[in-house]
Amino acid sequence: MPRSAPPDRKLDLDAATVRRARALARQAGRPLVRLARTHTTVSVERAVLRMAGITGADPDGIPWANRLVDAVREEVGLEHGVALPVWDAMRRGRHGDLTELAQKASTGGAQLRIPEGRDAQAAGAAARRQVAGGIATIDRRRREREGMLRRIGDAPRQPWIYLIVATGDIHEDIPQAQAAARGGADVIAVIRSTGQSLLDYVPEGATREGYAGTYATQENFRLMRAALDDVSRELGRYVRLTNYASGLCMPEIATLAGLERLDMMLNDSMYGILFRDINPIRTFVDQRFSRQVHARAGIIINTGEDNYLTTADAVEEAHTVTVSQLLNEYFAKEAGLEDWQLGLGHAFEINPEVPDSFRLELAHAMLARELFPKAPLKWMPPTKHMTGDVFRGYLLDGFFNLVGAMTGQGILLVGMMTEAVVTPFLSDRDLALQNVRYVLDAAGNLHEDFHPRPGGFIQTRAHQVLDEAVALLQRIVDEPGQGALLDAIADGTFGLMKRPPDKGKGYDGVVRQADGYYNPATELLEGIKR
Secondary structure, three states: OOOOOOOOOOOOOOHHHHHHHHHHHHHHHHHHHHHHHOEEEHHHHHHHHHHOOOOOEOOOOOEHHHHHHHHHHHHOOOOOOOHHHHHHHHHHOOOOOHHHHHHHHOOOOOOOOOOOHHHHHHHHHHHHHHHHHHHHHHHHHHHHHHHHHHHHOOOOOOOEEEEEEOOOOHHHHHHHHHHHHHOOOOEEEEOOOOOHHHOOOOOOOOOOOOOOOOOOOHHHHHHHHHHHHHHHHHHOOOOEEEEEOOHHHHHHHHHHHHHOOOOEEEOOOOHHHHHHOEOHHHHHHHHHHHHHHHHHHOOEEEOOHHHHHHHOOOOOOHHHHHHHHHHHHHHHHHOOOOHHHEEOEEEOOOOOOOOOHHHHHHHHHHHHHHHOOOOOOEEEOOOOOOOOOHHHHHHHHHHHHHHHHHHOOOEEEOOOOOOOOOOOOHHHHHHHHHHHHHHHHHHOOHHHOOOOOOOOHHHHHHHHHHHHHHHHHHHHHHOOOOOHHHHHHHOOOOOOOOOOOOOOEOHHHEEEOOOOOOOHHHHHHOOOOO
């Protein structure tokens, strides 16, 4: 569990304004929670099967989880969920396990129906028992993490140094990740292969081919976790592992992360909508289930507000980052996550040519820190204004690291002087880690001494951004109808991307729940007793 951020209150934020901001975020978010509670998706249903132990893929590489959900949908629909028809078929037929049932169902060799009465009760009970076994595994993996932290020890200080490793080949990623840990990284992020977020299935097995990243698979998770456990024991500090619970398979990847003891997952409520054109309803339904899994697994989420500033101006649209942080906080806590699991995102993306750019960055970072004092926060390095001048880039990264030290950030992503220009060399990563280590060793406790002048530039700017965030939230909730936040997303409020609620990838995988819908995983994660 991360240590809490410094409790300082240096911006003199108005407590009533902060309370109003959170109240408006709740008001804006509640309709989408109701939407998530009354809908399911093909990816949520596949996650149920994965919790119950289904594994493997057909000769074309399509997982049996997909094949079985597709068969249920074709035969009886998904309005009642997969649990009742699947475990009813398991009870009535001669099927060794779920994988065998999926193999038969995909060729029409299994009878599927919506059971009623005692048959439905029996199927539901069987489904609950089997899914409970998967959740018990997630619980055990969480206890393993807690035990390793006690025995081996944690990173000696915050912010945690977060470094990306991804070659496309998991067997090449492993030695690079271990080398990064030996070089000082506390968190290893295995970035996903380009385009995986748009695949409506999770690839199977260890993978050696990926473009600009490595595929997120259960076996790749297992291999990297084992490798980082080895280097954790060698170094005497636990090294955390991060991947991406986003895209069309968000619930499944969250489940696999829990089963294989990942520690952090990128999991933003709107990133897939804005930057991958995934249907908004699909995303909000999937992210609620995903966050319930993360809450149970003790996984820290990383949200994606930094991405807004790659498409929108980082000064003019700073308040949209604050609004998104408040919404992400509401959705996360509603799903069961605690403050220490909220790696809310923000970024160092103001054009360096803007006068007082460093002071503006400092004001924005301090605002995020003080609005969410118990959250670790994930502070993202400059990318948008990197030019290929490696000396200038190295200096910008040094400024970024300094702001992180001055404001008590929790998770500091290592910036590289070649970021967003070319694929960084290993030497670039090594120099970047040296930059971070120097700044943190020299100024890591500077937040204890730094206090902006009362009523000065930094305080005034932070107050302005917070007031603009409150005004935007008020506009959203004042819109007529129940889908005001969906309307704001459709209008391009966030990141200048316009995403209507009835468009986007994966919309055909959204299903409204019928009376009698049953999901044992949701029931167990929410602590509902039968």
